[in-house]
Amino acid sequence: MKAVFLDYATMGPDLDLGPLRALFSDLDIHAKTSGEQVADRIRDAEFVLTNKIQLSAELLGAARKLKYIGLTATGTDNIDLVAAKEHGIAVANIRAYCTQSVVEHVFGTLLMLTHSLGAYSAAVRAGAWQASPDFCLLAHPLRELSAMTLGIVGYGDLGQGVARIAAAFGMNVLVSARPGSRVTDEGRVAFDEVLARADVLSLHCPLNDRTRNLIDSATIAKMQRGAILINTARGALVDSAALVAALESGHLGGAAIDVLATEPPVDGDPLLDYAGDNLLMTPHIAWATDEARQNAIDELAACVAAFIDGEQRNRVV
Numbered sequence: 001m002k003a004v005f006l007d008y009a010t011m012g013p014d015l016d017l018g019p020l021r022a023l024f025s026d027l028d029i030h031a032k033t034s035g036e037q038v039a040d041r042i043r044d045a046e047f048v049l050t051n052k053i054q055l056s057a058e059l060l061g062a063a064r065k066l067k068y069i070g071l072t073a074t075g076t077d078n079i080d081l082v083a084a085k086e087h088g089i090a091v092a093n094i095r096a097y098c099t100q101s102v103v104e105h106v107f108g109t110l111l112m113l114t115h116s117l118g119a120y121s122a123a124v125r126a127g128a129w130q131a132s133p134d135f136c137l138l139a140h141p142l143r144e145l146s147a148m149t150l151g152i153v154g155y156g157d158l159g160q161g162v163a164r165i166a167a168a169f170g171m172n173v174l175v176s177a178r179p180g181s182r183v184t185d186e187g188r189v190a191f192d193e194v195l196a197r198a199d200v201l202s203l204h205c206p207l208n209d210r211t212r213n214l215i216d217s218a219t220i221a222k223m224q225r226g227a228i229l230i231n232t233a234r235g236a237l238v239d240s241a242a243l244v245a246a247l248e249s250g251h252l253g254g255a256a257i258d259v260l261a262t263e264p265p266v267d268g269d270p271l272l273d274y275a276g277d278n279l280l281m282t283p284h285i286a287w288a289t290d291e292a293r294q295n296a297i298d299e300l301a302a303c304v305a306a307f308i309d310g311e312q313r314n315r316v317v
Contacts, residue, residue: 002026002065003047006033010051011072012293019301020049023308042066049300050078057083068092070304072296075206076316084317090307091317094299096157098292102232103161105286106202107169109256112280113228114148116140119277146170151198153179153191153214154205154233162202174198179205179214195222200230207234217242226253232286235260240270247278254278258286 003024009031021027024047033041033053042048042063048055051072057080060066069079071093084091112118119140123129129137149172152159163173174197177188195201201223205211215229216239223229229252231238238257246252255278260269263284271281299314306313 001047002028002045003049004028004030004041004045005049006030006038006041006053007051011296012288014290015294015297017297019298020304023301023304039063047304049304052078054078055084056080060084060087060089063089068304068307070300072300077207081317089317090315092303092307092314093316094296094303095314097295097299098287098289099157099161101289101292102158102204102286103165104289105232105258105282106162106230106256107165109230109258109280109282110145110200110228113254113256113278114141114143114145116142118280122277148172148199149174149197151176151189151194151201153194153201153203155188156204158232159202159204162204171200178210180210192222195219196224198227199224200228202230203233203237205233205237207236212236213239215239215243217245220246220252223252225251228253229255229257231256232258235263244270244274247274247276252278254280256280256282258282259284 001024003026005027008029017029028041030041035054038053038055039059039062042059044065045063046065046067047070048066048068049070049072055069055078060080060083066089069084069089069091071079071091074093074095076091076093079091081091120137123137123139128139146169150166151174152163153176155175159175163175166173174189174194175187176191176194177183177185179191183190203215214237220242229238229243240260243252243255247255257271257279260271262269265272271279303313
């Protein structure tokens, strides 16, 4: 069986590929594949493994031997699923492989913001503690999570993981109903009510036509003054310009942003130009602990093995 991994570099270094190599007699691993190289590399492949490479209807139609596309991600928007179905190509994603990584990132960034860790570290390096007349330096706010309400938008594996740790910190947790929908599920709270009550809003919902720019100037205006926004989901859920304005004005107390609408942000983004210390920006790494990346490879191999055995594991087509 011939297989090709098109963009292994997106998974980072130092992973054990043994589970994959054991499945294929012929496995080509490419660190990167340009748009111009995709057609040639998948032409004779039966199995294509990828993270973010775009596979269009035209490309799938020309790959006559292709049987299976395995994704090292949960999102499938880079694959033309309609074309895959038309050509009888199975597509499977991976799920729940990075929950712990994302949850730890959410609370790591939240603690940095609520305990002003960056500001205090900078103050010590600048000599402020050394010049203090007291044994400690209390120049920035310090807030306990147990005194805060956390709003969660998106309640799959990631949202539920965040809720569990929030409860351990003693936070009050509000789980949002789908934005724009009526509250029909017990335990869910209307989106607008979550906006109004949450001290912290954490996004874990998918990106679609209903959620694009979900957090814009109108929704931010409904949030509490001083609230914190955390986005580890999809960049286009948030209107960057509106978020910058809210951080500059002080309407929002802080934000931790791990994702942007375009990645890498080669054309810039308003958040990249914001210099305030109430914003933490990270380069889409919430998912990417060593353990989570190995989980992704292991899950990919498990899905391929299931397909070979005639089973449907994580199939989206």
